Amino acid sequence: MQYWSPGSIEEAVGLLSETGATTRALAGGTDLLAQIRIGGQAPERVIDLKRIPELGRIDVDAQGFRIGAAVCSAEIGEHEELRAAWPGVVEAAELIGSTQIQGRASLGGNLCNASPAADSVPALIAAGATCTLAGPDGRREVRVEDVVLGPGQTSLALGEIVVDFRLPRPQYRTGDAYLRLIPRSEMDIAVVGAGVCLSLDRDGHCTACRVALGAVAPRPILVAGAGEALVGHAVEGDALAALSAAASAATDPIDDMRGTRDYRIRVAGVMARRAAVIAAERAASRV
């Protein structure tokens, strides 16, 4: 295996665009290096993206936040302004693995590893995050929900990398939340993950709502119907039940040792409802 650590996006894209050798991009490495160890087979080349300054910073301006794709979860959790603005995204990033894993794991890696159960992805989708991709044909902006196609598969073209994630400054009375169910209190993979971002009007009626689910389909999914079920209503009673039912109905989960298909279908609705209640509390506390 050859290790490369390009200092610029152009150089990284050039290296990743070359064909003829198996090549993988390396961000935090918490999935890639474990896969190499478990699989016993290393790619011929690993391209470390962490020496590229643009991928390693969080920037804030009047428009909002730019989170470098290789910034580690621990640094995301320490960013007070980001934590205050997008607590759901930050709590999802902080649920990834242990303290040690959070010292390395990145949003870019979590997305491109393309696990259906990735924690940060439903939270980013719910928040309406976009990401900047850079490739041989230049840059493009895509919605996070359009990146993962299935287990281990993304829509990135050959040579493309994720540069950053963009989040606006939250609008009037908007809040987000992410909840994950695992069989124990730490160090496991989601049975269900639910991200919700919603906005309230002055009277507490929902004006917009996005619900995204992880670990209940071949990829993280945006459930438009679940969000729509809440719009125009207070976050309670029948409207929440409709959100919950729509979330469950949108799932197509697997059976595994962490939970059966039926259990996941039911719990997806429960987690979506609970995340919506937390998001609404956060939205209501904002002016």
Add this chain to the structure above:
Amino acid sequence: MKRHVVATIDGEHAEFLCDDGQTLLDVLRDVLHRTGTKEGCGTGDCGACSVIVDGRLVCSCLMLAAEVEGREVETAISISNGDTLHPLQRRFLEDAALQCGVCTPGFLVAAKALLDRNLDPSESEVRFWLAGNLCRCTGYDKIVRSVLETAAELRGGTG
């Protein structure tokens, strides 16, 4: 061809030759013979190989040695001051917070990283912070107690 890497390890200038595929853990143990860092699972689940790189707690099995070029690495070796044990090490001994000892360097590195940030953690904060360190002997309780007692001692209480 071997790669030449320059880094700071346990406060000392270090240079080593490695293969691109070797992890930091491989190099610490097999090249630099700093065997204070242990290998447990090799896949980031157990925390036995915990080290601090540029101030961040990480698993050295999940990091390539080539990645530490120019960076600062602290291992369990640098926790004591020569023969003088760090209060965490002393408490671990006094409280019998170890049995076989394979996980202990990782626990010490992780616990020290916590206390460097927060000298007054709750029991719950200690347990969550150390969730990535596995111990198959102690049942964790003595480890958690040792960390809490050390924190109290370092705060200037009686512990």
